[in-house]
Amino acid sequence: MFEEQVRPLIVAKAGGAVLRSRVLRIASMSESDVEQAVAPVYTAFKNPRTTILGAPGQVELHLTATGASPEAGEERLEALAAAIRATLPGRVYSEDGRELPEVVAALLVERRLSLALAESCTGGLLAARLTEVPGASAFLERAYVTYADSAKSELLGVSPAVIEESGAVSERVARAMAEGARLRARADLAVAITGIAGPDGGTPQKPVGLVFTAIEGAGIDRVRRAHFLGNRERVRFQATQAALEMLRRGLLGLPPL
């Protein structure tokens, strides 16, 4: 958490040759799915070499090329990066060292869009990750952590009848939370998350790890049901990561996950 961020551009001399490296980041896709898709691509390259690093909610492809000059190294990196991008269209969210919250924040600032958040099971983690980015006040005026049903109704105007009928963890409630947050914050768009982080609270119909995410506003209207595996911490982190990736794809007009 407190490591200094390492920028991916490394230049080193190795026996007259120059080493260049680049990290391609992909969110909300499993390591095995990424590997299956890109292995035929990167194994065809002797230079750069590629290492895959999996983390919850994220996969990193570390590319390292050698070249006679920095430009030659960069050219090789770009050749493989382009092939990977073509294999997984729209999935690489960063090649410049930035993490997903930074990329999403930059998109919002660039488009001058304001964002409101409504979080249930993630309990403020999405807001915390987005406000970790310096200058987040340019797009975030407020966030609602509506843990209890009463908070969802009072703060976001979610109808108690809807909660009663569909359950707090449902597509309808996720949609209503997003709409309520957007309207009450007078924001351009809103993201809402409701789910079951565990370890308790799961049922056969709604197991631990079930999370609904809704995005509404600025021409985006998307909702997603996902089932994340792992403990409470992992479920919550993956839920925020998926919400950020959904938002990135929505802002860029990419098809839903």
Added chain:
Amino acid sequence: MFEEQVRPLIVAKAGGAVLRSRVLRIASMSESDVEQAVAPVYTAFKNPRTTILGAPGQVELHLTATGASPEAGEERLEALAAAIRATLPGRVYSEDGRELPEVVAALLVERRLSLALAESCTGGLLAARLTEVPGASAFLERAYVTYADSAKSELLGVSPAVIEESGAVSERVARAMAEGARLRARADLAVAITGIAGPDGGTPQKPVGLVFTAIEGAGIDRVRRAHFLGNRERVRFQATQAALEMLRRGLLGLPPL
């Protein structure tokens, strides 16, 4: 972030002797202050041995004792732990592996107190840390992330005149945020944080790292001005850690930090 928690009770055989260990955790105190206070105590003990581990917002004392039996080892650990507790009264928040959010959550549940949160510079990180604890819904119904002045006024009822006069980063606004959060959430008590996380936004009078924290309700009425060092991430984390430690001390009737 995703490491499995290691419980501090380790039993191992070393040449017929038994090893026992315990971790004493102290929040919101620098490693050098802790070392200065406890070094005369622990250096007087040949067994257990003590290692100090510093992290932002937290210091850990790792005690390892050898004994002829588990009981003998525990007795030695307890002798040193008692001496350390006496040297830093009320400062050791955990000896059983629990982190600060878990300790505070347990106190709230035990006393059947409900908590509301109002966060500005920490942007939801305090809510996220407290809701990481399973069962947090027993005490947390909602949290407000009021990043902008407008959100502080609309959601918490902080008077725009007070913000104008004292500034959003001030003791008065911290107090008003806590009071507003407690009343509007109908909670027993509330914690509010307002500060300058940086890297921008600092002035000579109100530098980056300046944070006001207020606690109000359940017989507690405390406010604290602190200046945290480090980058945005460190300032924010330390602010949540200090708020949790303030809350723990308030709940236990210990003097303010």
